[in-house]
Amino acid sequence: MSMTNNYELYKVFYWAAKTGSLSQAAKALYITQPSVSHAIKQLEDSFGITLFYRTSKGVSLTREGSLLYSYIEQSQIFISLAEEKMAALKNLDSGELRIGGSDSLFKHYLLPYLEEYHAKYPGIRLHLNHGTTPEVITFLKEGRIDLGVVRLPIVDPQLEVRESLQLQDCFVAGARYASLRDQTLSLRELLEYPVILFSRNSRARMTITELFQSYGYKLKPEIEVGSVDLLIEFARRGLGISYVTREFVSQELEDGSLFEIKLDVDIPPSHLGTMTMRNMPLSSAASRFVEMIG
Template identity: 45%
Template sequence: MQLDLYRIFYVTAKEKNFSKAAKILYITQPSVSHAVKQLEEGLEIQLFIRSSKGVTLTHEGKTLFEYISPAFDLIRNAELKITELKNLDSGQVSVGGSDSTFKHFLLPNIQTFQNLFPEIKIKLQHGSTPQILEKLVNGKIDIGLVHLPIEENLVEITDYLSISSTFVVGKKYQDLAKKNISIEEMLNYPIISFSEASSSRKLLNQIFSKRGLEVTPDVEVGSVELLIECAKIGMGIAFVTKELVLKELSKGELYEVCLNEEMQNRKIGIITRKGFPFSLAADKFFKHLIELNHKKQSI
């Protein structure tokens, strides 16, 4: 039996009138009558009792209506939900990244986005770069923010931010901010870094390995906040993203080590699943991030 016949029956049963059903369905009254007759013949039952005032359901008609109503109500609710999504009156975006990336680079942009689209929920999922890649590929998040470079054929990479790395110390080693020091000389001091799996630690290893050196940090931490505190109390030289310690540097709580060479900038990228379309909400959020970034770069 054709679904259109059931739809005409459903509307007619709700309106209890062939003429009203025809107006709602944008068809003629004879077309409604013909469709109902087809359905009755197909099911071999009478669905309506006709009268001059309209129609009423037979016992069999009521039974059929009770069963098909939830289906058509679900379709109607689905249409309303799609309309909400198109108007960005609802929706959700899942974003993966590290705590420090969220705090220092993403939260201000989330605030401006939610000012524009308060009904869209932003869900944050913490993780290291390998964990974020795994979540993205498995469809657990829509967007990831990770330190570049990465190697993964299943994702699209969009350059987002350029950040700088540096070495900082507390007051105990503040003399290192007053004289030029080489990478080799830093091995004479305790080194503070993130754990082995982090992208920051991998970069630190690369910096030393390029000079034929091997670095073994004396202190390994899991957060920027702990790394900063360890440096403050004089536990050693901390390797960190400079943008994350600007406040401490300006207050004189930390000092930037004066290297005799320049450090290369790093990049944070936005990663998305290759070949998978965004939801409307995720697409809007992605474009919001890119637009704000372009505005900052043009200032």
């Protein structure tokens, strides 16, 4: 930092040079002509170099002034671009939104919001990163995503969690078990049927396993599958009774390809929520999305 000029002076210089008139520059900058005159004088004094020839019809650059202008012009161009870009980010005309979550949540929960968001803000690039809840938390902490959408509860002091939706998990079966349609089963009775569960250590599976345990039973799945779609498909084909989120099979429940098994105990509802880093500001794009699904 050898020279330590007020950069504001360069803005004044730029407009004076560009318009060829201190008066015009003053108008462009919404200040008065003496202010411009003073600013240019400061700049000239600081360099010890005369930058403009003053004539009765305006000013024109000296050779030294022209040289300065060639640099300052470039500088101004970048600043203008920067300001345009920032405005675009603010208006959500550009930018990106990075969301972490499970495939099933993307497909069955977030999809409509993502469609709406994309339609509204086509300039925002969407990045979807799927993973388990712990993975999503890691993504968040590493700054690889702006927000995560997961099942609650999440307890982590670094995270800020907002509950957005309550879901009800349930057991469903297809035509093969049609006889169960009008019955109400106990947990013990249910265990006599082949149960299909999500394979990974998902929160839903942990919840239902704990429920059985609290009644003294052990829930052992006959089949484990890796995706919610397979849970649904297997149940429809009669391979067993799947534990799914009711809201995610509303289609199948409606068209009758699946039906819900009524139980004599209540399965506690599960909660969906968005999580972000606590004390970490959200981008405009992300906070708008959180707002939308909130």
